[in-house]
Amino acid sequence: MDICNLHEDLNVVFHDSLHELSYSSDFELLIKLILSPRANENKVNQIGNLLISKFPNIYDLNNANFLSVKKIVKPIGYYHQKSLRLKNACDFIISQCRGKIPKKYNDLIQIPGIGDKCAKKYLSLINKDDYIIIDAHLIRVLTRLELISPNSSYVQIENFIKSNLKNSNYTDFSNLLNLFGKKLCKSRKPECTKCPFKNFCNFFN
Ligand code: SF4
Known part of the structure; x- marks a missing residue:
């Protein structure tokens, strides 16, 4: 699966569910x-x-x-x-x-x-800085979709995302993967039947 398509599809499905923290300072x-x-x-x-x-x-x-x-x-x-x-x-x-x-x-x-x-x-x-924010959810999803190998280091994951994600909106991509990992592609019992990526997923097929 292409990482840019993954970003676009995640955006369509999950963008409205992204909840940021509220803060005034x-x-x-x-x-x-x-x-x-x-x-x-x-x-x-x-x-x-x-x-x-x-x-x-x-x-x-x-x-x-x-x-x-x-x-x-x-x-x-x-x-x-x-x-x-x-x-x-x-x-x-x-x-x-x-x-x-x-x-x-x-x-x-x-x-x-x-x-x-x-x-x-x-x-x-x-600061509105654009970062790849790596966490367990991001690693699990990218691994299950076979976009990274299970033993990838943080540096390898960052390099992979930077060289493949053309629009460079890394923070948005990271947040969407985090949300997808929490809501659908859970560590235990992922909800694969509801997943828009199941046809691309080795874990499911
Ligand atoms: S099919 Fe299942 S394991 Fe694969 S990405 Fe979707 S939720 Fe995750």
């Missing part, structure tokens, strides 16, 4: 991205909004009692780890970045709890 966005792993956007928006209403800025959240933060984050899952990441990130940004969230990738990933995916997602929204 870089601080709010960062908080919600830290809350995001293994959680759906609605829950992240809900818990993130609650956190922001209690701790409106980075200094408030840094000074907040850890147990109070954990109590708010608890419904989202992995709450201890995520609460710790929130506190550590605030502490680092205040102590090392004068309270300002960095706007460059290499600076962002120095923040505890901010990895490659979180940093790229943040910059794609704040």
